[in-house]
Amino acid sequence: MGLAQERFLEEFCSAWGDGSFEKKPDVEKILSMMAEDAEWQLWVPGGPTIRGRDALRQEIHRQMRFATNNKCNIVNVLSSDTMVMQERSDSAIIRGRPCPHQ
Numbered sequence: 001m002g003l004a005q006e007r008f009l010e011e012f013c014s015a016w017g018d019g020s021f022e023k024k025p026d027v028e029k030i031l032s033m034m035a036e037d038a039e040w041q042l043w044v045p046g047g048p049t050i051r052g053r054d055a056l057r058q059e060i061h062r063q064m065r066f067a068t069n070n071k072c073n074i075v076n077v078l079s080s081d082t083m084v085m086q087e088r089s090d091s092a093i094i095r096g097r098p099c100p101h102q
Contacts, residue, residue: 002079008033009084010074019071019091027060069093 012033015026031053040050040059050059069092076087092099 002081002084005081005084006077006079009077009086013072013074013086013088016072017070019069021068021093024068025060025064025070027057027064030060031057067092067094067099 012030015029015033017023017025034053034056036053037051038053038056040056042048042050042059050056071091073089073091074086075089078085088102090101092101
């Protein structure tokens with residue numbers, strides 16, 4: 001169950017980059033995989049919430065000015081036909097410093 005949904009999220013994660021400096025996030029692919037009214041809460045609960053594809057596009061481009069070498073590292077996945085839950089250990093370089101995040 002949920003294998004198609006898992007593959008979709010694997011593709012979404014890979015669109016953010018492969019961990020190299022050369023591979024930048026594929027912003028248009030990322031946005032095409034999100035609902036028109038998608039919401040992204042930044043960093044931590046209580047952080048700012050970005051709403052809608054246009055605002056998300058701006059935010060991703062803003063972050064690309066100081067964050068490089070993005071890679072989503074999937075550790076564990078649990079899925080059903082209606083939900084996919086991922087445990088990830090992602091990495092990036094932010095302002096020249098390693099920034100691993102769970």
